[in-house]
Amino acid sequence: MPAPHAVDETFLALPLHALADAALARARALGADHADFRLERIRSASWRLRDARTSGTSDTTDLGYAVRVVHGGAWGFASGVDLTMDAAARVASQAVAMAKLSAKVIRAAGSDERVELADEPAHPDRTWVSSYEINPFDVADADKSGLLAEWSARLLAAEGVAHADAALLTVQENKFYADSAGTSTTQQRVRLHPQLTAVAVDPASGDFDSMRTLAPPVGCGWEYLTDGRYDWDGELARLPEHLAEKMRAPGVEAGTYDLVVDPSNLWLTIHESIGHATELDRALGYEAAYAGTSFATFDQLGKLAYGSEIMNVTGDRTAEHGLATIGYDDEGVAAQSWDLIKDGTLVGYQLDRRIAQLTGFARSNGCAYADSPGHVPVQRMANVSLQPAADGPSTEDLISGVERGIYLVGDRSWSIDMQRYNFQFTQQRAYAIRNGRLAGQLREVAYQATTTDFWGSMTAVGGPQTYVLGGAFNCGKAQPGQVAAVSHGCPSALFEGVNVLNTTQEAGR
Amino acid sequence: MSTRTPRRNRPHEIVERALELSRADGCVVIADEHSSANLRWAGNALTTNGVTRGRTVTVVATVDGGRGTASGVVSRSAVTAEDLEPLVRAAEAAARDAGPAEDAQPLVGGEKVSADFTEAPAETSPEVFAAFAPALGESFRQTRAGGRELYGFAHHGIVSSYLGNSAGLRLRHDQPTGTLELNAKSAGTGAAGPRSAWTGRATRDFTDVDPRELDDELARRLGWAERRIELPAGRYDTLLPPTAVADLLVYQMWSSGARDAAEGRTVFSRPADGNGPAGPGAGTRVGERLCELPLTLRSDPSAAGLECAPFVLAHSSGDDASVFDNGLPLAATEWLREGVLHRLPTTRHSAALTGLPVAPGIDNLLLEGGGSRSLDEMVAAAGHDGPTLLLTCLWYIREVDPATLLLTGLTRDGVYLVEQGEVVGEVNNFRFNESPVDLLSRAVEAGRTERTLPREWGDYFTRAAMPALRVPDFNMSSVSRGV
Numbered sequence: 005m006p007a008p009h010a011v012d013e014t015f016l017a018l019p020l021h022a023l024a025d026a027a028l029a030r031a032r033a034l035g036a037d038h039a040d041f042r043l044e045r046i047r048s049a050s051w052r053l054r055d056a057r058t059s060g061t062s063d064t065t066d067l068g069y070a071v072r073v074v075h076g077g078a079w080g081f082a083s084g085v086d087l088t089m090d091a092a093a094r095v096a097s098q099a100v101a102m103a104k105l106s107a108k109v110i111r112a113a114g115s116d117e118r119v120e121l122a123d124e125p126a127h128p129d130r131t132w133v134s135s136y137e138i139n140p141f142d143v144a145d146a147d148k149s150g151l152l153a154e155w156s157a158r159l160l161a162a163e164g165v166a167h168a169d170a171a172l173l174t175v176q177e178n179k180f181y182a183d184s185a186g187t188s189t190t191q192q193r194v195r196l197h198p199q200l201t202a203v204a205v206d207p208a209s210g211d212f213d214s215m216r217t218l219a220p221p222v223g224c225g226w227e228y229l230t231d232g233r234y235d236w237d238g239e240l241a242r243l244p245e246h247l248a249e250k251m252r253a254p255g256v257e258a259g260t261y262d263l264v265v266d267p268s269n270l271w272l273t274i275h276e277s278i279g280h281a282t283e284l285d286r287a288l289g290y291e292a293a294y295a296g297t298s299f300a301t302f303d304q305l306g307k308l309a310y311g312s313e314i315m316n317v318t319g320d321r322t323a324e325h326g327l328a329t330i331g332y333d334d335e336g337v338a339a340q341s342w343d344l345i346k347d348g349t350l351v352g353y354q355l356d357r358r359i360a361q362l363t364g365f366a367r368s369n370g371c372a373y374a375d376s377p378g379h380v381p382v383q384r385m386a387n388v389s390l391q392p393a394a395d396g397p398s399t400e401d402l403i404s405g406v407e408r409g410i411y412l413v414g415d416r417s418w419s420i421d422m423q424r425y426n427f428q429f430t431q432q433r434a435y436a437i438r439n440g441r442l443a444g445q446l447r448e449v450a451y452q453a454t455t456t457d458f459w460g461s462m463t464a465v466g467g468p469q470t471y472v473l474g475g476a477f478n479c480g481k482a483q484p485g486q487v488a489a490v491s492h493g494c495p496s497a498l499f500e501g502v503n504v505l506n507t508t509q510e511a512g513r
Numbered sequence: 514m515s516t517r518t519p520r521r522n523r524p525h526e527i528v529e530r531a532l533e534l535s536r537a538d539g540c541v542v543i544a545d546e547h548s549s550a551n552l553r554w555a556g557n558a559l560t561t562n563g564v565t566r567g568r569t570v571t572v573v574a575t576v577d578g579g580r581g582t583a584s585g586v587v588s589r590s591a592v593t594a595e596d597l598e599p600l601v602r603a604a605e606a607a608a609r610d611a612g613p614a615e616d617a618q619p620l621v622g623g624e625k626v627s628a629d630f631t632e633a634p635a636e637t638s639p640e641v642f643a644a645f646a647p648a649l650g651e652s653f654r655q656t657r658a659g660g661r662e663l664y665g666f667a668h669h670g671i672v673s674s675y676l677g678n679s680a681g682l683r684l685r686h687d688q689p690t691g692t693l694e695l696n697a698k699s700a701g702t703g704a705a706g707p708r709s710a711w712t713g714r715a716t717r718d719f720t721d722v723d724p725r726e727l728d729d730e731l732a733r734r735l736g737w738a739e740r741r742i743e744l745p746a747g748r749y750d751t752l753l754p755p756t757a758v759a760d761l762l763v764y765q766m767w768s769s770g771a772r773d774a775a776e777g778r779t780v781f782s783r784p785a786d787g788n789g790p791a792g793p794g795a796g797t798r799v800g801e802r803l804c805e806l807p808l809t810l811r812s813d814p815s816a817a818g819l820e821c822a823p824f825v826l827a828h829s830s831g832d833d834a835s836v837f838d839n840g841l842p843l844a845a846t847e848w849l850r851e852g853v854l855h856r857l858p859t860t861r862h863s864a865a866l867t868g869l870p871v872a873p874g875i876d877n878l879l880l881e882g883g884g885s886r887s888l889d890e891m892v893a894a895a896g897h898d899g900p901t902l903l904l905t906c907l908w909y910i911r912e913v914d915p916a917t918l919l920l921t922g923l924t925r926d927g928v929y930l931v932e933q934g935e936v937v938g939e940v941n942n943f944r945f946n947e948s949p950v951d952l953l954s955r956a957v958e959a960g961r962t963e964r965t966l967p968r969e970w971g972d973y974f975t976r977a978a979m980p981a982l983r984v985p986d987f988n989m990s991s992v993s994r995g996v
Contacts, residue, residue, distance in 0.1 A: 050829075052830075052831065054615070054832075057613075057615040058611055058612060058613075058614060058615065059614075059615055059616065059830060059831070059832070060616075060829050060830035060831045060834075061584075061585070061586055061607065061611060061829065061830070062586055062588065062828070062829040063586065063587045063588065063603070063607060064569075064587075064588040064589075065588070065589045065590065066569075066590045067589070067590050067591045068567060068590060068591055078559070079560070079561060079562065080562070081561065081562060081563045081564075082563065082564050082565075083563065083564070083565045083566075083567075084566070084567075085566070085567045085568070085590060085591035086591075087591070098564060101639075102562050102563070102564065102639070105562070105639065105646065106559045106562055108646075108650070109552075109559045109646055109647075109649060109650040109653070110558055110559055110650075111650075112647065112650030112651065112653070112654065113557050113558060113650050113653030113654055113657065114653075114654055114657060115557065115558045115653070117558050144610060145607055145610040145611060146610045146611070146612070149610075149611060149612065166776070166777070167776060167778070203776075203778055205776065205777035205778065207777060207784065207785040208784060208785065209784060210777065210782060210783065210784030210785075211916070212777050212778055212782070212915075212916060213916075214778075214915075289555055289556055289662075289664070289698075290555045290560060291555075292555060292664045292696060292698065292709075293555070293664035293665045293666060293694055293695075293696035293711070294666065294694070296908075296995070299994075299995075378563075378565040378567065379563070380561050380562075380563055382561070417911050417912060417913045417921065418911055419909045419910070419911045419921045419922055419923070419944070420909060421908070421909065421923045421925075421942065421944070421993040421994075421995035422908060422909075422923065422925055422995050422996075423994070423995035423996060424995070425993055425994045425995050426923070426944050426991060426992070426993035426994065426995060428913075428921050428944060428946075428990075430913060448914070450913060450921075452944070452990070452991055454994065480972075483551070483553055483666040483668065483694075484549070484551055484563070484668060484972075485972040503991075505946070505990070507913050507914045507919055507946070508914070508917070510913070510919060510946035510988065510990060511914065511917040511919040511946065511947075511948055511951065512951065512986075512988065513917065
C-alpha cells in the first residue's frame with residue numbers, strides 16, 4: 005500500500021484552530037457543558053453522458069462550520085459560513101440560544117430528560133487520510149469524460165444496445181473537528197462511483213430493458229477505473245450479451261424458490277434489513293416519524309434470533325476502501341469494529357455518544373456523522389458486513405447444491421417497511437437454477453420476505469473468495485434529510501424457500 | 514442581517530461582478546441566499562434543532578467552438594467578492610475541458626430585470642416558530658396526559674435566488690418552503706397493540722398551522738385504531754388520501770421526461786408500429802387518453818398557496834433540465850388535460866429532439882377535475898358494497914418496472930377499514946405493487962382537490978394539491994407487520 009496522502013494544503017490553510025478556539029471559548033463562557041466545532045469542505049463533482057455525449061456536469065464545493073453544544077441539559081446547534089473569529093463566536097452564541105429554546109420546550113412538556121454524552125478519551129492533534137492512490141480531482145476533466153465516452157461507445161457498438169448512459173460521481177471530504185474536552189482531528193477522504201447502463205429497445209413491440217454495471221462505489225481514487233483492480237473491460241464486453249439474453253428471457257413463474265444471492269445483490273438487502281435495523285437511535289424511536297423504528301428493539305439485545313446460526317455480522321468504520329471508514333467520527337470518537345450479530349443472535353448496535361450513555365454502553369462505537377457543515381451529526385451507518393465462512397463454498401458450489409432455484413446478480417429496486425420487517429428487492433440479472441446448473445435468465449423477478457424469516461432461511465454462506473465490498477453513496481436518514489455513503493461486504497449465500505413474485509403479474513397484466 | 518453584508522458582497526453585486534469577470538462567450542450566474550430553521554421531536558420531547566444561513570454561487574460558462582458550444586458548471590458555498598475570480602475561471606476551465614454540450618442553446622435574452630433584483634434577500638429565522646414552538650410544548654403536555662407520544666419535524670426555509678446572464682437577464686425569486694409532520698403513537702393495550710397515526714402540512718410561513726388542531730386529528734385516528742382487524746394480502750376497494758395520490762403522481766411526473774419517452778424507455782413510450790402520430794411527439798403517448806375521469810394534472814408557478822419560481826433555475830444539466838435554459842419563463846402547463854396526455858417535460862434541447870413543445874419542469878403539481886366530495890364524504894359513501902380500505906399515507910416508494918411504471922412501497926401510520934360509511938377499525942399495514950398510470954385509469958372517483966404534503970417526497974417536493982382517489986382494486990401484495 006502506498007504511503008498515505010497528506011491533507012490538502014488548501015484546507016490546512018483555513019483558520020481551523022482560530023475559529024474553533026473562538027467558538028469553543030464563547031460556548032464555555034455562556035455556560036455550555038459540552039461544545040464541539042466542526043469545519044468541513046466537501047467537493048462533489050459529477051459527469052453524466054447520454055450515448056457518449058456529455059449531458060450534464062456539476063462541481064460543487066460546500067464550505068462551512070457548525071457549533072453544537074449541550075447547555076442546560078439540551079442540545080443546541082447552529083452553523084455558519086463566515087470564516088472570521090467574530091462570526092464563529094456568534095454561531096456559538098446561536099447554538100446556546102437554540103439550546104435554551106429547546107430547554108424551554110422540554111420544560112413546558114413537563115419532561116426531565118437531559119442530554120449526557122458517553123466518555124471518550126481525548127484525541128489531540130490527530131490526522132487521518134483515507135486509502136487511495138490518485139485523487140480524482142487531480143485528474144483532468146477531459147480524461148474523465150473521455151474515458152466515460154470511450155466506454156459508452158463500446159456499449160453502443162454492440163448489437164442490441166440502443167442507448168448507453170454513463171455517470172461518474174467523485175467526492176473529496178475534508179473535516180476538522182475540535183471539542184471542549186481537547187480532541188482535535190483533521191481528516192480527508194476520497195470516494196467515487198462510476199456507472200454505465202446499456203438500454204435495449206425493441207421498436208416493433210415497444211419492449212425495453214436495461215442493464216447496469218455491477219462495479220460498486222468505493223473509497224478509492226481514480227486508479228479504480230484504470231489499474232485493473234476492477235475488470236471494467238470484461239464487464240463492459242459482457243454487458244450487451246447479458247442484456248440481449250435478458251430481452252429474450254421468459255418471465256418467472258411466481259412461487260417459492262431457493263435463492264443463491266450474489267454479493268452484488270445481497271449488500272443492499274443487508275443494508276436495509278440489518279444495517280438500519282441495528283441503529284440504536286432508530287430502535288429507541290428517535291427516527292420514528294421519518295426513517296422509522298426497528299423490530300430489533302433494545303430489550304431483545306442478546307436474545308433476538310436474527311437469522312440462522314451461520315449468520316455473523318459486524319459493524320466497522322475501519323475497512324480499507326469502505327465508504328463509512330474514517331479515523332474519528334463527528335463526535336471525536338475513534339473508529340472501531342464490533343459484532344452486531346453473532347451466530348444468528350443480535351449482540352450489538354450502532355451508537356453515538358448520547359445514545360451510548362442513555363442505554364448504559366461504556367463507550368460510543370463511533371457512528372456519529374453529519375453530511376455537511378450545515379447539518380447536525382446523527383447516528384449514521386457503519387460499514388455493516390456479513391462475514392464469510394472460513395472454508396466456505398464458491399458461488400458455483402452454492403449453485404450446484406440447488407435443485408430448483410434462482411441466482412440473483414446486481415441490485416436494482418429496493419423497499420422495506422418502517423420497522424424493517426417486510427422487504428422487496430429486484431436485481432440486474434436473475435438466472436434459473438435447475439438441478440445444480442444455471443439454465444438461462446428469467447425476467448420480471450422480485451423477491452419478498454420478512455427480515456428474520458429470510459435470514460433464518462440462510463443455509464450456506466460462501467467462503468472468503470466470494471466476498472465483495474458493495475455499497476451506496478445515497479443512504480438517507482434524519483430530518484433535515486442527510487445522505488451518507490456506506491459499504492457492505494458479504495459473500496454469496498444460499499436462502500431456502502423464499503417468495504418470488506412476477507412483477508408483470510403484480511402490475512395486473 | 515443585510516446590515517452586516519458589505520456592499521460589494523450583496524447578492525446582486527456578486528452576480529454583476531461575476532458576469533464582469535467572465536471571459537467566456539456566455540455566462541450565467543445564480544446566487545442562492547438560503548436560510549433555514551428546524552425543530553425535531555420524539556417521544557414528547559425536542560431532540561435536535563438548527564438554524565442555517567448561507568450563500569451558494571453557481572457559475573455556468575459557455576465556450577463556442579468548431580464542434581459546438583461547451584458548458585462548464587461550478588458551484589461554491591460561502592462565496593464573497595474575493596472568491597469570485599477563481600470561481601469564474603474554474604467554470605471557464607471546465608467548459609474548455611468539457612467538449613460540446615449536447616443541450617447547447619442560445620442563452621435566454623430579453624433584457625428582463627426583476628424590480629427587486631437589487632434588494633436584500635428574504636430570510637427566515639427561529640422567530641418563524643415564535644407561536645408554534647410554545648403550542649408544540651403545550652401539545653406535548655396534552656399528549657403525555659392522554660397516553661400518547663408525539664414525534665415529528667418542523668422546517669422552514671427561504672431561498673432567494675438571483676439569476677443573471679450575459680444576455681442581459683436579471684431575475685430574482687424568493688421561495689419560502691415550510692413543512693410540519695406530526696406522528697402520534699400509543700402503546701395500546703390488549704388486542705389493539707401499538708398504534709401510530711400521521712398528518713402533515715405544507716406551509717409558507719407557519720402562521721396557518723396549529724399543532725393542537727393536528728393533534729386532535731391524530732387522537733381521532735388513534736381512536737379508530739382501538740379495534741384491530743387482520744386482513745390478508747389481496748386487491749381491495751381503497752380510498753387513497755391526497756398525500757398518497759401526490760406521492761404517486763410526483764414520481765410519475767419525474768418519470769415522464771419527453772426524451773426518454775421518445776427513445777422508447779418509459780411507460781409513456783409508444784411502439785413504432787402503434788397508432789400514434791408520425792410527426793411531433795412520435796414514439797410517445799402524447800394525445801392518448803390515460804383515464805376515463807376528466808382529470809387534469811398541471812403545474813402553475815402562480816397557483817394560489819403553491820407559488821414557485823416563474824422561470825427556469827437549473828444548477829446543472831440533466832435529463833429534464835438544461836443550464837442553457839436558465840431564465841426561461843415558466844407558464845401554467847397541463848401535463849394531463851381532462852384525462853388525455855397533453856405534455857411531457859422538455860428542455861429546449863429535448864423539445865427539438867422530440868418535436869414536442871418546450872415545457873420545462875415546474876416546482877408544484879395539481880390534480881383537478883374530480884368531484885366536490887371531501888375525503889370524509891367519500892368515506893361516508895364507501896363500504897356499502899363490501900369493505901373499503903382508507904389509507905393514511907404511503908412510504909418507501911421505489912420503481913420496480915419502468916415499462917409499466919410499477920412502483921412498490923408500504924402503507925404507513927394507519928390503514929382503516931370502512932364499512933357502511935363508517936370507519937370500524939384499523940387494519941394491518943401492507944406492501945403494495947401498483948403503477949400510478951394504471952391507478953389513474955382504474956380510479957372510479959376523485960374527490961375535492963386540496964393542498965397536501967407528499968410525505969414520501971417531502972424532502973424534495975412540497976407544493977401539491979390533490980384530490981382523494983377511490984380505486985376499486987388496489988393491489989396489496991403482502992402483509993407488513995410494521996407499525
